[in-house]
Amino acid sequence: MKNVFVMDHPLIQHKLTLIRDKETGSKEFREAIKEIAMLMGYEATRNLPLQEIEIETPICKTKTKVLAGRKLGIVPILRAGLGMVDGMLNLIPAAKVGHIGLYRDPETLEPVEYYCKLPADVHERDLIVLDPMLATGGSAKAAIQFIKDRGATSIKFMCLIASPEGIKVISEAHPDVEIYVAAVDEKLNDHAYIVPGLGDAGDRLFGTK
Ligand code: PRP
Ligand code: URA
Numbered sequence: 001m002k003n004v005f006v007m008d009h010p011l012i013q014h015k016l017t018l019i020r021d022k023e024t025g026s027k028e029f030r031e032a033i034k035e036i037a038m039l040m041g042y043e044a045t046r047n048l049p050l051q052e053i054e055i056e057t058p059i060c061k062t063k064t065k066v067l068a069g070r071k072l073g074i075v076p077i078l079r080a081g082l083g084m085v086d087g088m089l090n091l092i093p094a095a096k097v098g099h100i101g102l103y104r105d106p107e108t109l110e111p112v113e114y115y116c117k118l119p120a121d122v123h124e125r126d127l128i129v130l131d132p133m134l135a136t137g138g139s140a141k142a143a144i145q146f147i148k149d150r151g152a153t154s155i156k157f158m159c160l161i162a163s164p165e166g167i168k169v170i171s172e173a174h175p176d177v178e179i180y181v182a183a184v185d186e187k188l189n190d191h192a193y194i195v196p197g198l199g200d201a202g203d204r205l206f207g208t209k
Contacts, residue, residue, distance in 0.1 A: 004167055004179045007040050012182050015039075016160065020198045026207040030083060033132060033205065036160055036182060037087030044128060044158055044180045045091065048072075073125040077102055077143050078115060080201040081130040084158070088130065098122065100129075100143045104136075109192050111142040116150075123151035132201040134162035134181070136192050137169025144174050160201075161185055163194050 015032045018024055024032070049068040054061060074088050075081075078101040085097060101115025119125060127147060134140055140157055147155060157170060158180040165188055170179055185194050193199070203209055 001167065001171060003171060003175065003177070004181065005043070006184060007043050007180060007182050009039060009043075012036055012039050016182055019160070019204075020196065022199065024204075026204065029204050033083040033160070033201075034087040037084035037130070037158070038090050039087075040158055040160075040180055040182060041088045041091045041128075044156060071121065071125040072096070073098055073119050073122065073127045075100060075118065075127055075129045075143070075147060077129065077131040077139060080132050080205055083132060083201070083205045084130040084160075088128065096125065098127075098147075100146060102139045102143055104139055104192075109136055109138060111139040113142065113146065116146055118147065118150055118152075122147065123153060125152070126154045126156075127152050128156045128158055130158050132160040133194060133197070134159040134166035134170065134179075135188055135194050136163075137166035137173075140166070141169055141173045144170070144177055148174075156180060161194055161197055163188050 015036050018032045019029050049070055050065040051068040052063050053066055054063050072092050072095040074095050075098040076085050078099055096119040098118035102111045102113055105112050129143055131140055144155055156178045160182045162181045162184050164184060185197055187195050189195050
């Protein structure tokens with residue numbers, strides 16, 4: 001599907017197996033999510049613009065490339081998106097971090113917003129929205145719309161596990177947004193959990209239930 005990039009690098013698949021396993025505890029779960037985010041971030045930033053500068057090596061002057069200084073931002077969807085922040089910041093430490101607080105109402109499955117704090121210059125930044133899970137797509141669709149409503153024009157969405165339904169929802173609602181995903185699973189169950197998935201990402205990250 002256009003605009004959907006499945007990052008199935010062997011290292012990512014290996015770490016995904018770790019976080020899918022119900023025996024994996026919060027510490028290992030957190031570490032693996034951070035590492036997967038970093039590996040995915042490497043690919044998602046592949047097209048960052050470069051500019052040529054001149055430097056002097058110990059041997060001679062030379063022209064070489066550095067990042068063109070385009071402003072970046074990452075926006076985790078609370079809570080579970082927080083688990084991906086450190087991995088991304090390892091790669092792009094100068095990125096600003098916005099936060100969107102959303103939870104999925106267990107009855108209606110509709111996203112409920114409870115917090116939103118974005119960089120003031122959000123309209124000038126390339127933003128990457130982070131959430132490990134894309135299930136019905138309701139949360140990500142709403143989060144991306146909140147960010148657009150506040151002026152953002154350049155947005156990517158990065159998740160670890162998606163359902164086919166969630167991908168369709170985002171692709172149709174936000175055709176301008178590229179989706180980076182580590183695995184597209186089979187389906188949603190009757191409670192709108194991804195099958196086989198990994199269970200509740202927020203609870204597994206933070207040890208709640
Ligand atoms: C999870 C997940 C996504 C959302 C995905 O968050 O982190 O934000 O569900 O489901 P959807 O695609 O059907 O909207 P949850 O609402 O459980 O909140 P939490 O991160 O605070 O646990
Ligand atoms: N949220 C999760 O954390 N996991 C799912 O499978 C679906 C929504």
